[in-house]
Amino acid sequence: MAGSVTLLAGEPGVGKSTLALQLAAQAAQRGQRSLYISAEESPAQVQQRAKRLDALCPDLWLAGSNDVDAIVAEIGRLEPGLVIVDSIQTVAVAEVGAAPGSVTQVRAAALRLANAARVHDCAIVLIGHVTKDGSLAGPRQLEHLVDTVLNFEGDRHHALRLLRAVKHRFGPTSELGLFEMVQGGLVDVEDASGLFLADRRPGAVGSVVFPMVDGQRPLLVELQSLVVSGPGCTDPRRSVQGVDGGRLALLLAVLGRVCELPVLSAEVYCLAAGGVTVHDPGADLALACAIVSSLSAKAVPADTVICGEVGLGGEVRAVRHAERRLAEAVRGGFRRALVPANSPDIVGLSLIRASTVGEALLAIGLGAARPMRGSGPREADPARRHPAAS
Template sequence: MAKPKRRYICSACGSVASRWQGQCADCAEWNTLVEDVPETKFAAQHDLSTGGRAIRFEALDAPTRPVQRRSTGLEEFDRALGGGIVPGSAILMGGEPGIGKSTLLLQAAAAVAKAGADAVYVSGEEATGQVRLRAGRLGLADAPLRLAAATSVRDILTTLAEGTPPALLVVDSIQTMHSDMIEGAPGTVSQVRASAFELIRYAKQNDVALVLVGHVTKDGNIAGPRVLEHMVDVVMSFEGERSHQYRILRALKNRFGAVDEIGVFAMEGHGLSQVSNPSMLFLSGREQPVAGSAVFPALEGTRPVLVEIQALIVRLQSGATPRRAVVGWDSGRLAMLLAVLESRCGLNFSTAEVYLNVAGGYRLSDPAADLAVAAALISALADKPLPLRSIWFGEVSLSGEIRPVSHASLRLKEAAKLGFDSGSGPADVGQGVAKLSYSGLSGLSGLVDRVMATA
């Protein structure tokens, strides 16, 4: 019998190599080649006379059953999903170890079970006793949730086929599942792909909402083949710093709703609690203005969130190279903004160390944060506090102009609701919201004058 040839599959792009190497030749990613079982060789052309069946085509305007969503019992979870879970959908949730994925899904499954629906929780990483202990700490011991510890996909599907399909099936995690149809250890590319395919096919055929927990790599990507994210309907990321109590559930892909919607949770002693007003979490409760602090109304999907941006400028006495440190924002964008402030406004940051932080462990990707960062930097450089109840938003171009941003009125309304009385941003924004005065800025020079004019 001929010895089977080895092959290696790139977990990033899926390309196949005959030998292992440190870098993928197709996508140039490092350390992504994983040994896999050779694929079954098929004939180059199908013999259409011996099998196959004709498929039926349908018109685009044919009547379709409306999407019926089911609430998870957690409003923030439902918001991130677009209104609730859809029967027959496959959801993939990733996140750092210890961030609270299992806790969140256990709370959601217990809430679905308490609402009268059948929910199943299958753990491949913990024994049932460990899950029961966590449920006891969360106050969920009385939930009629069906619990099992298993790693064999065949055993799981055989057990589920004996009764009525559940409304919700949680599998924690997909990297621990094993299919006897494929050779290889659990967690390999072929095993993850085959196990996910069998579970998703069962969910689609029986209208079962399936939630798969996925491990993440050191780069933050979900471990396993990238095709896994294409197979599912929803990809969610549970983010946050373990040193902070706040967690953000973010939808990265959603075939049934909007992308970039977020749900905010706080990790407490009794589990994850929902945060209905996240703006209050990321704002300090100080009553006196501090130099280098600016409030920015970020937008996550349709939800505005007010966050505090803090800047610190330290002048160097010697000729040492100044340091630039950023937490929660793009370091490249900070370098660009410092260059614009020096070139267009004549401010000197080249002999000073610059430290920038987004309070509360929040991470910003909104380009409208440019103006708030610039205001915080100018305030720290001049040692002049900004007005206490003011917000700043707008995108800064390389010419020093303040460019318009999306949903300016929504940002202003959220600020007015939280008691802010003034706002600064692009000049083309219309009249301000009631109880909030708005000042338009055309360029960074106007921002410098406004900060310098503060008491």
């Protein structure tokens, strides 16, 4: 959108410069003059990357500068349609005394650039670094100053990258872009479910396929759990990767107290395979089944997907976009789905409906969960207390 300012935020090394350079090159190849300002790397380094990405073209201009006034002057001289500023933390307004990257300087630079976007009717993309917990002050302070905030996420050790709009004044925020980082840059991922499930061993203990919805986009993701129970574990280790630690704690409490399973004193490791991060509460039931699968050393049937939100009473609640999730499961070749009780029917999938975690575990062959009695579970002899633990 001409005159708009977009913040492209992400962790160091995730691929922000690559994405922005590819964007600028595509705009330039369509005949829109694009200006890439690099305040971090030398123009020669950016040019080298542009060569690798096959991005060089006559309408793509590269400049190295960290002075905002010089950048604004360059925008005035070239009148580009798209400007990339890489990054907002390394440019500075000379008369503001603060150091580049400080809150004062980042705000002053962003305000001046936003003004230039309006005056020169160009779209400006500001690249901003954030740390994993989003704690670095600069970019977060900018969110209300800009028109659009795009978060670029992904695990540096995996090729997959997710681009999501967290704020968008000119369009929906429910879109999700999926890219893969390859030698030639970022490429669109068409079959994301296939990519996530590529390394899966069907029928493995502790593994469950969850039909996730991220934004509007359905994705099949493998959730894995490993439960290590041993006697005398007073402060058991809990480790998560790509799933929410708070949700895991809640699920363990439900499995331990409501279903009377011996998980409270066990070490529990959970992850979402493929470097994806699951923000969707509909993953609860799948994760609970993965945990019980590992605990009981029984596999969840390989042709089954699982979704449902779990409440503190052990009840299984409906999930958003149930039909979209299940349609993706059909597309991925799955035959059965363990789902909340009121889920709609879908052609091609046999549904197993459950209204509690206990019913769900029973239905999927992971043993019967007992209702809670008395003052709560005793974990002295898990093998005798629950068939799943034997």
